[in-house]
Amino acid sequence: MDIELLQDGLDYGVIGILGMMSFITLWFWIERILFYRTLDLSSYKLKESLEIDLTNNISIISSFGSNAPYIGLLGTVFGIIITFYVMGQGGDLDAKNIMTSLALALKATAMGLAVAIPAIFFHTHIVRKMEVLIAKWEILQKEKLEY
Secondary structure (H helix, E strand, O other): OOHHHHHHHHHHHHHHHHHHHHHHHHHHHHHHHHHHHHOOHHHOOOHHHHHHHHOOOHHHHHHHHHHHHHHHHHHHHHHHHHHHHHHHOOOOOOHHHHHHHHHHHHHHHHHHHHHHHHHHHHHHHHHHHHHHHHHHHHHHHHHHHHO
């Protein structure tokens, strides 16, 4: 088995998955913000139906935010395992190559964090927007009862 092929496959696989997660997170965040801007609160009779529409796709953003660091960490662990395997096989690794391999393995963790931090920010931002919209809907309902 060619170790460089394994390293490249791992690298592109983990970075590819994290890149896809980042794109999907950004996509759903923008979709939710645009949906909230065009939302007509007066068209909702039941709070539950409003909440269902408001929370659509929110769990994906939350899941990506909480799982991206683990995917990055998994990539790092596999990268370190491959480096140790090559070292154990008596591969052509000097201190410089070992440190480079370990540093490259750590980039998966960094990428996981780079995906997770904005995803958690987006999730928190959307949850706050949802809370405000639900409060505004409740105010509308109270105003309707007063008339």
